[in-house]
Amino acid sequence: MSRIFLDVGDFVVNAGEVVALLGGNGAGKTSLLEGILGFRPTARTVKLFGQDVSSLAVEQRVALGVGYVPEGRRVFAGLTVRENLEACSTASAVERRRRVEQMLALFPMLGERPDARAWLLSGGQQQMLALARALMNEPRLLLLDEPTLGLAPVIVADLLEHLARLAGDGMAILLAEQRAGLALGAAGRAVVLSRGRVVRMAPARELAADPALADLMAAG
C-alpha cells in the first residue's frame, strides 16, 4: 500500500509525517480542510489513501480513516466527556468502552473529569477532548484546524507532543496553523497558502529561517 495518505493535487501528506499548512487569516486553510472532508466543493482532486473521493459523502470519507479537529473545537456541549467520545465510535460496545478508557488514560486532563459536561471544561480540556474524539476510530490521517488558538503555552506544548507521538506511530497529520512559529517546530514539512493557492513548499527548518515568511503570512 502506498504511503501517500492524502493527495490534494499540489501537495501530499505521507504516513508518519506532520505537514504544517500555513497562511494568514483568510488564506483558505479552513476551506481546504473542509474541501478534503467534503463539506464544501473544491476545485482540487482529493485522494484519500490513494482513492479519489470526489463522489463520497462526508461520512464515507471519515469512515476511510480520517480524524478531524475543527477550528473552535466544537465539542458536543451538552454531552459529558465520556459521552462525547462514545458518540463518535463506530465500534461494538465492548471495543467502544476499551477505546474510551484508552483515551482517558492517554489524556490525563480528560481522565480527571470523565463525567463533566463538555461546556464546563476549560479551553485546553475542550481542545484535548476534540483531539481524543478525532482519534476514537483509529484514523490514519488527522486534520487539525488552528488547534493552538487561545491555549496557554504549556498546553500548546502538550498538544504538539501528542501530535509528534501519533506521527511516530505512522499517522499522517495535516496541521493548519496561523502561528507559523509553533507549527514549524512540530512539522517536518510546511506548505504556505495565500488566497487559496500554494505559494511556498519547503522543509520546516528551511522555512523557519526564511526572513520572507513574515510577509507571506501577513499577506493573507
Next chain:
Amino acid sequence: MRPLGALWLAALLALPFFALAVLPPFGQRMVTLVGIYALMGLGYQLVFGQLGALNLAQGALFGVGAYAAALAAPALGVLALPVAILAASLPAALAAGPVLRLQSHYFALATLALASIVNLIAVHAEGLTGGANGISGFASVLPRGPVLLAMVWTCLIATVLIYVHLFRGRLGDEARLLREAPLVAATLGIDGGRWRLAAFVAGGALAGLAGAFSAAISGVVSPDVTGFPVMVLCLTSVVVGGSRHPMGAVVGALLAVCLPEILRDFQDAWLLVYAVATLAIVRWAPGGIAELIDRLRGARSPAPNNPTVPQLMPAVSGAQRLVLDNVVKRFGGVDALAGVSFAVGRGEIVGLIGPNGSGKTTLLNVIGGLDRADSGAITLDDAHLECLPPHAIARKGLGRTFQTLMLEGDTRSADLARAVATGAIFLLLDEPAAGATDRERGQLASLLHRLRDAGRGIVIVDHDIELLTRVCDRLVCLDRGRVIAIGRPAEVRADPQVRASFLGLAEVAA
C-alpha cells in the same frame, strides 16, 4: 420597491366601482369583505412582511377593534370607528416595548399568548363582551351597504397608495436592512426600536379599523372574531398574496373571500385548499401570487436598491478627532482589549493590523457601540461615545462596514457606499478588501484616498498588508488586545515584535 404598475392601480380602483355599479347586494357585500381583510392584511404586512417578525396577535387586535366599535357605536355612531382604531393600537403600543426585544421564537410565543388572553376575555368577561353570545343590535348607527363599501375601499386605496409611497424610498431600504442585517442598520443610524414600534402600532391600528368595519358589516360581534382561525386566515392570505407586495394583501383577501364561494359544496374544504396553497407558496414562491403575476407579466422583481459611491465626494463638517483612551473589553476571563489608546484625526487613514484574535474587529465593534467597553473612554472631540447605542453613535458621524456581507445580493461597494452616504466623518472599515481582485483593490485604494482628501478620518482593518502600506498614513499593530507598535507603515512592518507576532512567536518575544 417599484411604483405600483398601471394594471394594479386600475384593478384596485375598478373593483369597488364595478361592485357599486353592477353587482347585486350580495356581491357588494363580498367586495366589502375583501376590502376589510385586505386592510387587516396590509397592517400585517408592516410587521410580518417588512420587518420579518411573526406577529400572531394581529387577529386578536382585529377582534379588539370589532368589540370596541360594537361597544362605542350606540353612544358615538360613526365616531366608533376612530375609537376602534385607538382601542387596537393602544394594546399594541403597550405590549410593543417588552415584546419587540424578543428573538423570533419568543416573539411568536409572546404575541400568541397575548392573542389567547384577548380571546379568553372575549369569551369569559360576560359583563363587558356578552360572553359567547357576543354583542348585537348596534349596527343600525354604523354605515351599511354601498356606503360601507365606499368607505372601506376609500380607506384601502388610500392605505395602499401611502404604503407604496413610503416604501418606495428610503423607508423600504431601511426595512430591508432591519430585516436582513440589523447590525448594519444600527451602524447606519437607523433606530430599530422606534421603527418596529411604529410598524407594530400602525399595523394594530389598521387591524382595529378592519375589525370595526367587520362589526359594521356583520351586525354581530362574537368571540370568534378574536380566535386563532382569524389570525391564521390573515397570515395565510398575506403569504399567499405576497407578504411585501403592496397588492399582496388585496390579492390574498380576494382569494380568501372568493374560494369559499367556489368550493361552497365542500364545507371546510376551502380552508384546506388555502392551507395547502400557503404551504406551496412558502416553499416555491416566497414572493406570493402578486409577485408571481408581476413576473409573468415580464416585470422584473424589484432589484435591491444598491447604492453606489459618488464620484465627487462632498466635504463634511463636524468633529475633528476620534480618541481612544485605555479601552478595555473582557469576554469571560479573557482581555480581548487590554487598554488600547490611539487617536485618528480627519484627513488621516489608520490601518489596524495584527494576528487572528488580536482584537481588531472587537475594537471596531466597541468604537461603533455594537459591544460595550468595560472601561476606558472613546471620544469624538468632546462627546463621549462609550455609553451610546450604535444608532446614536452613527448619527454623531461614525460609519461602519462589515467583514462579511450580511445582505443577499449586496456588494462590497454598496456596504461602503451606505456608510459614506450617512455623511459619516469617521469611517470604520472591516476587511473591505477580503476576497477582492487586484483591480478592485486598486479601486478601493483610490476611493480611500478621495475620502481622506474630502476630510474624512478612516480606520481600516485588513489582512492585505501591501494594500495597507500603500494607503495608510499610520499603522497600529495589535497583539492579544494590546498595541505593540504604532507609526509609519514601513517602521511598523520592520518592528521585530510585529514580525514575531505574525509568526505566532509573540509569547517568546514578549
Next chain:
Amino acid sequence: MAYALVALGFVLALNAAGAVNFAHGDLVVLGGAIAVVAGQSTGLAAPLLLPLVALALGCAGIVAARVAILPLAARPPEATFVATIALAAIIEHGLTVTLGAAPRTAPALVGSGSFDIAGVALGRQPLAIVVVGGVLVAGVWFLLERTQVGRRMRAVSSDRHMARAVGIPVGRYIMLSLALAGALAGIAGLLLGHQFLVAPTQGAGHMLKAYIAVALGGWGSVPGALLGALGIGFFETFVSAGFGDAWASVALYVGVLVVLAFRPQGLFGEPAGRRA
C-alpha cells in the same frame, strides 16, 4: 403527564430539525383521531391501539418535517413558522372534512372505576395515564442518556456539522428523532382523547402549552421541557380549582408575558454553550 409527552415530543423535534413545529399540537389531535377511527373500525382495545397510533404518528412526524421544516432550513425561522402553521391548518381542516367537527371520544385505556388509596379516590383512567406517561418519559430518558443511539441523537442536535465530521449518519438520526417526536405526540393524543375528547380545533391549544413549557424550561432543554410541562399542569389544576379554567389560562398567559418581559432569554436561559 400527557402535557409532558406533548412537550417532550415538541422539544425533540425542535432539537432535531432546528425549528419550531407549530403543527405539533395537530399531530397530537391526529393521534387522537386515529385512535378513535381505529378503535371503532377494528374494535381493538386501547392498549393494543397504542403501538398502532405511535407507529402511524411516527411516520406522520417524519412527513411533517419533510414537507414543512427540512426544505426551509436555509431560510429565516419565520418561513418555517408559516409553513408549519399552514401544515397545522391542513391537518385541522383535513380532519374536519373527513371526520366532521364534532368532538369524539377516544377509547379508554382501562375500564372505568376507581381505587381507594388512603381514603382518596383515584380514577383508574387518570392513574393509567400517569403510569403510561411516566413509563414513556422514563423510557425516552433511558434512550437519550444511556444508549449509543441516544448519545448520537444528542450529538446530532448539539452540532449537526460536527456530528457528520466524526462519521455519524446525521440524516438517519434526525429522522429517528422526528419519528419519536411524532410517536409521543400520537400517544399523548390517545391519552388525552378519552378525558378531553378529540376535536380538530384543539391543536393550537396543545401546541401553545408545549411551546410555553419549552420556552419557560429553557429552549432546547429536555428536562426543562418536562419540568415546564409539569409546572403548567399543576398551575392549571390549582388555579382552575380556585378561579375556573378560563382564568387559570389567562393567568398562565399573563405569567408567560411577564416572564418574557423580564427575562427575554426564557426562565432558565438557553442551554449554555450550544457551540462551545
